Amino acid sequence: xxxxLISIDDSARLVDQxxxxxxxxxPLRIRGGDSKAHLGRPVHGxxxxxxxxxGIVSYDPSELVVTARAGTTLAELNxxxxxxxxxxxxxxxxxxxxxxxxxxxxxxxxxxxRPWAGSVRDFxxxxxxxxxxxxxxxxxxxxxxxxxxxxxxxxxxxxxxxLGLITEVSLKVLPKPRETxxxxxxxxxxxxxxxxxxxxxxxxxxxxACHVDGRLHVRLEGGAGSVRAxxxxxxxxxxxxxxxxxxxxxxxxxxxxxxxxxxxxxxxxTPLIELPGAVMLDWGxxxxxxxSDANADVIRGVASAAGGHATCFTPGAAADPFHPxxxxxxxxxxxxxxxxxxxxxxxxxxxxxxY
Numbered sequence: 001x002x003x004x005l006i007s008i009d010d011s012a013r014l015v016d017q018x019x020x021x022x023x024x025x026x027p028l029r030i031r032g033g034d035s036k037a038h039l040g041r042p043v044h045g046x047x048x049x050x051x052x053x054x055g056i057v058s059y060d061p062s063e064l065v066v067t068a069r070a071g072t073t074l075a076e077l078n079x080x081x082x083x084x085x086x087x088x089x090x091x092x093x094x095x096x097x098x099x100x101x102x103x104x105x106x107x108x109x110x111x112x113x114r115p116w117a118g119s120v121r122d123f124x125x126x127x128x129x130x131x132x133x134x135x136x137x138x139x140x141x142x143x144x145x146x147x148x149x150x151x152x153x154x155x156x157x158x159x160x161x162x163l164g165l166i167t168e169v170s171l172k173v174l175p176k177p178r179e180t181x182x183x184x185x186x187x188x189x190x191x192x193x194x195x196x197x198x199x200x201x202x203x204x205x206x207x208x209a210c211h212v213d214g215r216l217h218v219r220l221e222g223g224a225g226s227v228r229a230x231x232x233x234x235x236x237x238x239x240x241x242x243x244x245x246x247x248x249x250x251x252x253x254x255x256x257x258x259x260x261x262x263x264x265x266x267x268x269x270t271p272l273i274e275l276p277g278a279v280m281l282d283w284g285x286x287x288x289x290x291x292s293d294a295n296a297d298v299i300r301g302v303a304s305a306a307g308g309h310a311t312c313f314t315p316g317a318a319a320d321p322f323h324p325x326x327x328x329x330x331x332x333x334x335x336x337x338x339x340x341x342x343x344x345x346x347x348x349x350x351x352x353x354x355y
Contacts, residue, residue, distance in 0.1 A: 005055060005056060005072075005076055005080065006054060006055060007054065007055025007056065007069075008052060008053065008054055008055060008069075009053065009055075009069070010052040010053040010054075010071075011053055011128075011130075011136060011167050011168075013052070013053075014048065014050065014053060014130055014165060014167060015130050015134065015136050017046075017048050018048070018130045018132075018134050018165060018345065019134035021045075021046060021048075021345045022132070022133070022134050022343050022345055025343065026045065026046050026345070027043070027044065027045030027046070027344065027345055027346075027347075027348045028045045028046055028047075028048045028165075028345050028346055028347070029043040029044070029045040029046065029047050029048070029347060030048055030050065030106075030161040030165055030346065030347055031047055031048070031049050031050070031051075032049075032050050032051060032070065032071060032098075032099070032100035032102050032103035032106075033051070033073065033096065033098030033099045033100045033103055034098070035094065035095035035096050035098055035099040035103065036095065036099070036103055036107045036109070038313065038314070038315045039107060039160070039311075039313065039321065040160055040321050040322065040350045040351055041320075041321060041349050041350055041351070041352075041353065042315075042349075043347050043348065043349060043350050044349075045345075045347075045348065048165065050070045050071045050100065050102050050165070050166075050167070051071040051100065052071060053069050053070055053071045053167060054069050054070075054071035054072045054073075054100075055068070055069050055072060056068050056069075056072065056077075056080060057069060057168060059080065059084075061084040061085075061086060064086070064172060064173050064174065064175075065125060065170060065171070065172060065173065066080075066081065066170070066171055066173055067126075067168060067169070067170040067171075068101050068168070068169060068171075069101075069102075069167065069168050070100060070101060070102025070103075070105075070166045070167050070168060070169065071100050071102065072100060072101050072102075073097065073098065073099060073100055073101070074092060074094045074099045074100065074101060074104055075094060075097050075099075077101055081173055082176075085175055085176050086173045086174060086175055086176060087173060087174060087175075087176050088123065088171065088173060089113055089117035089118065089123065089173075089174050090110040090111065090113065090114060090117060090118055090119055090120045090122065090123055091110060091111025091112060091113050091114070091117075091244075091248055092104035092105075092107075092109055092110060092111065092120055093109050093111055093248045093249050093250070094248075094249055095249050095250070096249075101169060101171075102166045102167075102169070104120065105120060105124065105127070105156060105157050105166055105169050106156065106157075106158075106159060106160055106161045106166060107158070107160060108120050108121060108157040108158025108159075111244070111247075111248035112207075112208040112209075112210065112219070112244050112247055112248060112282060112283070113207045113208060113219075114283060114287075115268065115283045115284055115286055116206065116207045116208075117174075117207065119157070120157050120158075121154045121157035121158065123171050123172045123173075124140070124153050124154045124156070124157055124169065124170075124171065125140055125153070125170040125171060125172055126138065126139060126140025126153050126169070126170040127139055127140060127152075127153040127156055127166055127167075127168060127169045127170065128166075128167045128168040128169075129152075129156065129163075129164035129165055129166050129167060130164060130165040130167060131164050131340055131341070132163075132164065132340055132341030132342055132343055132344070132345055132346060133342065133343075136167065138168075139151070139152040139153045140152070140153035140154075140170065152340075153169075153170075155336070160347060160350045160351050161346055161347040161350065162337060162341070162346055162347045162348075162350055162351055162355065163336065163337060163340045163341055163346065164340055164341065164346060165346065177207075177221035177222055177227075178222070178223055178224060179220075179221070179222060179223060179224040179227040179228070180219065180220065180221050180227070180241065181219075181220045181227050181228075181230075181231045182208075182217070182218070182219050182220075182238070182239035182240065182241050182243065182244070183217070183218045183219075183220070183231060183234055183235070183236040183237065183238065183239055184215050184216070184217050184218070184236055184237050184238075184239040185215065185216045185218070185234070185235065185236035185237070186214060186215055187211070187214075187215065187216045188214060189211055189272055189279075189281060190272060191216075192211040192216040192281065193211075193271070193272060193281075193285055195216065195234075196209055196216075196284045196285065199230075199234070200284075202233075204220070204230040204233070204234070205220050205221055205222035205223075205226050205227055205230055206218060206219070206220060206230075206284070207219050207220065207221040208244050208247075209281075209282075209283070209284040209285075210243075210247055210280065210281060210282050211280065211281040211285075212252065212254055212280040212281070213254070216236075217239055217243055218234060218236070218239075219239075219241075219244055220234075247282065252280075254278065254280050254289065254291070255289075255291075257278055257291040259277060259278075259291040259292055259293050260291070260292065260293065260312060260313075260314035260317035260318070261289065261290070261291060261312070261313040261314050262289070262290040262291075262292060262299055262310050262311065262312055262313065263287060263288075263289055263290075263310065263311045263313060264287070264288040264289075264290060264299075264302075264303045264306075264308055264309070264310045265286065265287055265303075265308050265309055265310075265311075266285070266286055266287070266288060266303065266306050266307065266308035267286070267306070267307050267308065268284070268285070268286045270285060270286070270306050270307070270308070272285075273302060273306055274302075275288065275290050275292070275299075275302060276290075276292050276294035276298060276299065276302075277290050277291050277292025277293070277294060278290070278291040278292070290310075296310075296312065296317075296318040296319070296320070300323060300324075303323070309323035310323055311323060320352065320353070322351050322352065324352075325352070330352070330355075333352075333355060334355065337355060
């Protein structure tokens with residue numbers, strides 16, 4: 001493991017600041033690299049910065065588990081895993097070099113490999129958090145068999161810091177694939193969807209599928225023989241592998257369109273649907289990026305009718321960036337919030353106005 005990575009345990013300061021906020025009834029705005037600060041509603045509160053609490057706590061490549069403090073950057077963690085020939089299969093977006101592992105878990109965003117490898121939540125083994133009562137507690141473990149019952153650690157993924165302050169996470173990692181091929185084919189969206197359906201039935205080793213600007217981009221990963229056979233069947237032109245990191249971090253030209261950015265998460269088998277704007281298909285069609293000036297109710301109506309939901313990624317473009325929850329689900333969310341953050345100090349209103 002690299003020895004140049006700074007390792008600092010600053011948890012005592014974080015706990016003290018949370019306890020002080022509880023005593024003074026002051027809300028806290030949690031920040032790491034702030035690379036995902038544009039997601040959700042603005043939070044008004046005292047800033048609590050996790051970046052000084054950083055470093056690898058433990059990592060044994062033979063165990064396929066890494067434990068890191070929340071302020072460790074994704075770039076640092078990925079570099080350490082790369083040295084051992086391993087990776088985070090869920091490919092959480094970095095957006096910039098400042099993005100932290102705590103922020104990646106809190107946002108719960110996954111990259112192009114997500115439908116085939118799993119989400120951030122799927123790779124969460126355990127975590128430490130400072131609760132809304134000012135206690136520094138550990139949940140879960142460092143092996144999958146330790147995860148049982150009510151799994152608070154996985155609940156942290158996608159919570160956007162509303163349930164507690166993440167200080168440390170343990171994640172399952174995997175070896176990098178032995179062979180990777182990236183291909184690009186000139187197909188319209190309907191043809192691309194048909195081809196992807198046939199490749200799924202044939203169990204081809206696809207780990208990325210994105211359609212944009214009249215082309216279907218495909219990533220194949222696995223053993224040399226299976227990847228070679230799949231590439232021969234698919235055909236197409238060579239694609240630079242950097243395409244997938246550009247897609248993950250929203251650096252493709254599609255994202256430079258000045259209209260608000262929406263992400264529609266839909267069932268895997270959703271056919272092409274009419275959307276009011278420019279569309280890019282990701283995750284083989286299960287995730288659809290939309291650049292549109294249309295009203296939020298219109299976009300969410302289309303997503304709901306297809307059995308999915310829509311999230312606005314552009315600050316200020318929608319009063320409620322996250323898709324409104326059904327009343328029973330919102331009641332459950334409030335109950336969980338009350339149990340873990342009874343004083344309401346963590347990121348109040350980040351996800352929903354009254355949450």
